[in-house]
Amino acid sequence: MEVAVPLPIDHPFTYRVPSGQEARARVGVRVLVPFGRQKVTGLITALADGSTLGGREAREVLSFLDEEPYVSSAHLAFLYAAARECLAPLGEMLRAALPGGLPRRAAPAAPRTETVYRAAEGSPAALTPKQRRVYAAVLEAGEISSPDLSALVPGGGDVARRLAAKGILAGSVRMKSPALSASPFPDTSGALVPTSHQEAALAKTGVALASGGFAAFVLHGITGSGKTEVYLRAVEQARLTGRQTVYLIPEIALTPQLLGRVRARFGEGAAVLHSGLPPAERAHQWRRIRAGEVFLCIGARSAVFSPFSSPGLFIVDEEHDSAYKQEEGIRYQARDLAVMRARMEGAVVLLGSATPSAESIRLTRTGEAELLSLPERIGTRHLPEISIVDLKGQSARRGADRYFSSALEDAVEETLSRGEKAMLFVNRRGYAPALTCLDCGTTVQCRNCQVSLTFHKQDGVLLCHYCSAKEIPPERCGSCDGHKVAQVGIGTERLVAWAARRWKDARVARLDSDVGRKRGSYEEILSRMHGGEVDILVGTQLIAKGHDFPEVTFVGVLLADLSLSFPDFRSAERTFQILTQVSGRAGRGDRPGKVIIQTLSPEHVCIRKAAEHDFHGFMEAELAEREALDYPPFGRMLLLRFWGPKLERVQEAAETVAETLSRPLSEAGIRMLGPAPSPIAFVKKKHRYQILLKMPPRFAVGDFFPELLRPMREVAKKAGVRMEADVDPYNLMI
Ligand code: ADP
Ligand code: ZN
Numbered sequence: 001m002e003v004a005v006p007l008p009i010d011h012p013f014t015y016r017v018p019s020g021q022e023a024r025a026r027v028g029v030r031v032l033v034p035f036g037r038q039k040v041t042g043l044i045t046a047l048a049d050g051s052t053l054g055g056r057e058a059r060e061v062l063s064f065l066d067e068e069p070y071v072s073s074a075h076l077a078f079l080y081a082a083a084r085e086c087l088a089p090l091g092e093m094l095r096a097a098l099p100g101g102l103p104r105r106a107a108p109a110a111p112r113t114e115t116v117y118r119a120a121e122g123s124p125a126a127l128t129p130k131q132r133r134v135y136a137a138v139l140e141a142g143e144i145s146s147p148d149l150s151a152l153v154p155g156g157g158d159v160a161r162r163l164a165a166k167g168i169l170a171g172s173v174r175m176k177s178p179a180l181s182a183s184p185f186p187d188t189s190g191a192l193v194p195t196s197h198q199e200a201a202l203a204k205t206g207v208a209l210a211s212g213g214f215a216a217f218v219l220h221g222i223t224g225s226g227k228t229e230v231y232l233r234a235v236e237q238a239r240l241t242g243r244q245t246v247y248l249i250p251e252i253a254l255t256p257q258l259l260g261r262v263r264a265r266f267g268e269g270a271a272v273l274h275s276g277l278p279p280a281e282r283a284h285q286w287r288r289i290r291a292g293e294v295f296l297c298i299g300a301r302s303a304v305f306s307p308f309s310s311p312g313l314f315i316v317d318e319e320h321d322s323a324y325k326q327e328e329g330i331r332y333q334a335r336d337l338a339v340m341r342a343r344m345e346g347a348v349v350l351l352g353s354a355t356p357s358a359e360s361i362r363l364t365r366t367g368e369a370e371l372l373s374l375p376e377r378i379g380t381r382h383l384p385e386i387s388i389v390d391l392k393g394q395s396a397r398r399g400a401d402r403y404f405s406s407a408l409e410d411a412v413e414e415t416l417s418r419g420e421k422a423m424l425f426v427n428r429r430g431y432a433p434a435l436t437c438l439d440c441g442t443t444v445q446c447r448n449c450q451v452s453l454t455f456h457k458q459d460g461v462l463l464c465h466y467c468s469a470k471e472i473p474p475e476r477c478g479s480c481d482g483h484k485v486a487q488v489g490i491g492t493e494r495l496v497a498w499a500a501r502r503w504k505d506a507r508v509a510r511l512d513s514d515v516g517r518k519r520g521s522y523e524e525i526l527s528r529m530h531g532g533e534v535d536i537l538v539g540t541q542l543i544a545k546g547h548d549f550p551e552v553t554f555v556g557v558l559l560a561d562l563s564l565s566f567p568d569f570r571s572a573e574r575t576f577q578i579l580t581q582v583s584g585r586a587g588r589g590d591r592p593g594k595v596i597i598q599t600l601s602p603e604h605v606c607i608r609k610a611a612e613h614d615f616h617g618f619m620e621a622e623l624a625e626r627e628a629l630d631y632p633p634f635g636r637m638l639l640l641r642f643w644g645p646k647l648e649r650v651q652e653a654a655e656t657v658a659e660t661l662s663r664p665l666s667e668a669g670i671r672m673l674g675p676a677p678s679p680i681a682f683v684k685k686k687h688r689y690q691i692l693l694k695m696p697p698r699f700a701v702g703d704f705f706p707e708l709l710r711p712m713r714e715v716a717k718k719a720g721v722r723m724e725a726d727v728d729p730y731n732l733m734i
Contacts, residue, residue, distance in 0.1 A: 001025055003033055003042035003061075010089035010706065012045050016058045025061075028069030028076055032062040043071060043094060045080075071098070075307055078341050084702030085340065087638075087709065087725045088330045096330045097305035099273075099282045115146045117160045117169045124168045134159045138169060194233070198226050201372040205234045208348045209241050209312060216339060218319075218360045219352035220615070221374030223584030224381060227352045228258065230374070231315050232265055234350060239295045243312025243347070247298045248334060250321035252276065253522075254545045259298065266296055273299035273306060301326055301334030304341065312347050314338040319351035319360055320577055325730040333728060354584065354615075355577045358626060361619050362633035384555070384586040384593030386611040390602045391559070400498045403490045408556045408596050409502070415554040416506055416535055420591065423549075424495055424538045425582045426558040429512040430454035431494045432487035435462065435473060439482035444474065450682040456514070457493050466734075467684045495558065496538045503536065511539035544582040550589030555582055560599040560607055567679050568732050569631045572606040576618050579610035630671075632728065636699050639729040640691040640712075641678070644721040647687040651675070653721040654689040657712045661691075664708060670695050679733045688734055701727050 002012040017025045083093035149156035164171040208215035221227040235245045252274045271285045271294040290307040297306040316335045324334040342349035363369035389405045415422045434452040435444045443452045446464035453462035462471040492512045500508045516522045563575045587593020609618035627634045642654045654675035671694040678688040716723035
């Protein structure tokens with residue numbers, strides 16, 4: 001029998017079943033097996049023997065860990081296919097896909113839960129004074145957890161439990177992990193009448209779900225057009241056909257609003273999966289999904305592996321978001337895997353976004369997916385008016401002032417004077433992205449990486465955004481000993497300082513990943529924002545994701561060019577997405593919104609089209625350019641990365657691999673670019689090289705490469721160089 005082990009080895013191993021235990025050997029069951037001198041947990045992938053023995057006698061399975069398969073055979077087939085497509089060993093895919101890899105023991109059963117109480121129907125009969133106090137506390141709170149109750153009334157939790165047993169209170173159990181916390185959200189679904197566009201979209205998904213075969217849809221809906229409502233109703237449609245839904249969102253920590261809404265609609269019928277959950281909770285959610293106790297799983301990218309027995313619908317919200325690309329360990333694209341799994345399961349996949357990716361739009365052009373549109377915002381709210389300000393004439397202004405046009409200043413001023421709120425967006429954290437000597441032009445670089453260090457004023461350090469190395473900011477230039485070391489450029493910290501100086505009475509807050517890292521501060525800022533206690537919110541992309549602050553009527557983009565200047569074929573697309581997303585934060589309430597985009601390249605098509613709210617106009621131009629250069633989606637790419645401590649070794653390994661591959665690649669019609677140093681050629685003390693392969697569209701990567709690359713890995717390994725293959729890469733910098 002064949003057993004896959006969760007190690008980076010790309011074939012399963014053969015083991016013998018102890019006699020008398022044949023009935024327990026089933027595909028998908030976990031087993032404990034001897035492996036070298038260790039014992040490891042493996043997964044049975046086939047009952048017949050393969051040929052991985054090399055003449056030696058197969059060893060015997062030590063024990064079977066499951067009565068029923070831990071992974072169903074349909075699920076295993078998907079994991080196999082996913083591993084192939086990502087050029088990853090099955091064992092590593094198992095480790096990435098299953099909670100806790102392949103745990104030997106089932107995770108502890110009881111996740112941390114708490115009981116919450118509400119008053120039951122009817123008025124209670126005679127109560128003791130203490131019971132009355134508890135009852136009053138519950139009434140006052142509406143709903144309150146047992147520990148909170150005990151904090152108000154000593155012993156209150158126990159009293160409540162007895163009252164619940166008598167039917168005076170109603171108790172229910174909920175997860176108490178903060179990772180699962182959800183904002184309360186009123187369930188308005190009953191009152192809501194779908195718009196004609198929503199209706200049309202749902203008619204299509206309904207027919208596809210009822211027919212029970214594979215179908216793909218791209219739902220293009222501008223911000224606030226009611227996409228989420230379509231998703232939730234499609235979940236219901238899938239449920240009526242007896243099938244489950246996997247609902248992916250880019251980053252679950254940012255969307256307590258969505259969780260609240262889903263809970264309000266589906267109650268305990270929804271599970272949540274993401275890597276931020278404590279292991280026991282993750283295992284618990286996994287079990288509920290596998291046991292069929294829920295019909296919906298919401299999660300970040302790894303939820304694409306949800307062990308539903310018959311998933312009928314895959315929703316990928318904000319499908320364009322690069323967070324769907326896993327960049328550590330196995331590099332998989334969860335959106336693409338969702339499409340693949342839907343195909344294998346005969347399911348419907350719904351890719352939604354305000355700015356669908358070029359890849360998805362292309363699918364709608366080739367007929368592989370159907371385009372559904374929600375072109376209008378719900379209700380009377382309009383899209384904000386966006387103007388572009390050319391920053392090039394700003395050189396007369398000095399210091400940080402040079403980053404602000406008077407148009408932007410005036411707009412913030414007016415917003416504040418009307419008692420409304422403003423958001424200022426700059427896609428960079430820290431105070432200044434560089435310290436540069438004004439005498440000799442030298443910029444302070446990281447000692448481990450080929451990047452300049454960012455000045456973080458609040459912490460008083462220079463920080464490397466690649467390796468997190470810290471340095472004390474130098475007073476004199478390390479190269480010429482000059483003492484005019486200037487802070488160059490602007491990040492969120494500097495923007496906050498400037499805004500606070502400019503508007504002394506305004507309450508200014510900052511939201512970026514530096515703030516987000518400190519426990520609770522992210523939630524705190526959001527709740528201050530919702531409470532109207534912040535006048536100007538400064539931040540990176542974090543402020544743009546999924547928030548709905550009705551009082552924000554102005555959004556200023558400080559420098560749209562930051563994301564445009566990357567040497568990456570997706571930079572225009574990303575800039576368009578960011579600008580659209582950030583702009584979408586303005587005017588979500590009753591008052592109209594206004595946006596100013598400051599830029600050094602006002603003529604760039606992505607900036608012009610973003611300002612015109614013209615997604616299709618932008619996409620036309622973008623697709624034409626991609627097609628001319630054979631970039632995705634008009635071809636596939638594979639990036640081979642090489643890194644190691646010695647430059648010559650890295651270069652040599654890359655060159656040897658390139659030389660060996662050149663014949664078979666050109667015979668297959670694959671173009672090779674490089675080897676060349678990576679755009680950032682030195683990171684974390686390692687030199688980096690790349691080979692970029694450009695393949696025809698729909699090239700069968702998983703069929704062609706595994707055999708070809710296996711000996712290449714050996715070549716690199718012998719030279720002390722790491723080699724990694726990244727299929728359809730998103731990060732071309734390192
Ligand atoms: P999106 O996901 O496209 O940003 P949402 O689904 O969140 O949009 O909808 C935006 C707002 O409009 C939400 O408050 C939602 O409850 C409301 N909404 C959605 N569809 C309708 C409808 N058909 N009628 C009234 N309100 C709706
Ligand atoms: Zn560094």
